[in-house]
Amino acid sequence: MGVGSAAGxxxxxxxVVLGVLFxxxxxxxxxxxxxxxxxxxxILVTTTIASLAIGAVVLGLTSYVPTFVQISLGTxxxxxxxxxxxxxxxxxxxxxxxxxxxxxxxxxxxxxxxxVIVALGAALLLMLDDTSTPWEVGAFCLVVGVxxxxxxxxxxxxxxxxxxxxxxGVVTSANMFARSIGSAVGVAVYGAGVNATLGxxxxxxxxxxxxxxxxxVFVGVVAGAALLLxxxxLMPRKVPTDAVVxxxxxxxxxxxxxxGQTVGGAA
Numbered sequence: 001m002g003v004g005s006a007a008g009x010x011x012x013x014x015x016v017v018l019g020v021l022f023x024x025x026x027x028x029x030x031x032x033x034x035x036x037x038x039x040x041x042x043i044l045v046t047t048t049i050a051s052l053a054i055g056a057v058v059l060g061l062t063s064y065v066p067t068f069v070q071i072s073l074g075t076x077x078x079x080x081x082x083x084x085x086x087x088x089x090x091x092x093x094x095x096x097x098x099x100x101x102x103x104x105x106x107x108x109x110x111x112x113x114x115x116v117i118v119a120l121g122a123a124l125l126l127m128l129d130d131t132s133t134p135w136e137v138g139a140f141c142l143v144v145g146v147x148x149x150x151x152x153x154x155x156x157x158x159x160x161x162x163x164x165x166x167x168x169g170v171v172t173s174a175n176m177f178a179r180s181i182g183s184a185v186g187v188a189v190y191g192a193g194v195n196a197t198l199g200x201x202x203x204x205x206x207x208x209x210x211x212x213x214x215x216x217v218f219v220g221v222v223a224g225a226a227l228l229l230x231x232x233x234l235m236p237r238k239v240p241t242d243a244v245v246x247x248x249x250x251x252x253x254x255x256x257x258x259x260g261q262t263v264g265g266a267a
Contacts, residue, residue, distance in 0.1 A: 038170065038171065043158060044174070049231040050151065050155045050235075054151065055182030056220070056221075056224040057224040060190050060224065061141060064194070065137060068137070068210060069083045072130045072207040073137075073207070084137075086145060088145060091152075093146070094148070097150075098110055098149055101150070102153075102157070102158075107154045107155070107239055108236070110150055111155050112232050114151025118144055118148060119225040121142075122225040124143060125140050126219070126222065127140075155175075160172060186220065194214065194216065198210070
C-alpha cells in the first residue's frame, strides 16, 4: 500500500480527521487526557519536540543497525546485537552524570551538550558501508548513547520542574507519549525508505544492497538529531517555577509563590 494509493490517502485522511476530533474533544473535556495548555508553554513544547526526536533516533538505530551488521558486515547475531548495545551502555553512564551538570550549568546547556554529541554520532554513522567493522558501528552508537544520556534526562526534568506537583503527571506522560509517537513515525519512515531502495530485493538483499538502503536510515537519523538540536536551542535559558513546596511548622507542606525562580542553575 503506497502513500499515494487510495488506501494510503484514506489512512492519512482518517488520521487527520481523528486528530482534529481528538483536539476538539480535549478542549471541552472536564478532565482531558492531554490538556492543550501543554502546547502553549515554550518549555513544554520544546522538550516535547526533543522527546519526539529522541524516539525517532533511537528506533532507527535499534531497528536497523543489527540487521546491517549481520547481513552487510557478515557477522553473527550476537555481534550484531552487541554493536547497537553500546548505545544502551553510554546512555545510563551519561545520564548518571547529567544530574551534576544541569545542577551546575542548567537544563538547556546540558541538553545542548547532549544534542551536539547525538548529532556528531549520527554524522559518523553516515561513514558506514559494507566495508566497515562492527567496532566502528559500536563506537558510533556509543557516541549517540552518550548524547542521549545528556539530552533525554535534562529535557524531561526541565519539563517536570516547570509545573507544580499536580501537573507533573500530565507533563511526564505527554513527554513520553511524544517519544512513542516519534518512534512509531520514525520507524515507519525508515522502513518506507529501505523498502523503496531495495525494491524487489527486499526479501533477500545482498550485503551492499542493504548497506545502501540502511544508509537512508542513517540520513533519517541525522535529520532526527538535527530536530533535537533545534528543539534544544529553542528551549528557554531559564526554567521558571510557579510554586515551591516547603515544609510548614506543623509538618505539613505549603506552596510559596515564587514566580521567575530558576531550577537547575542558569544556562
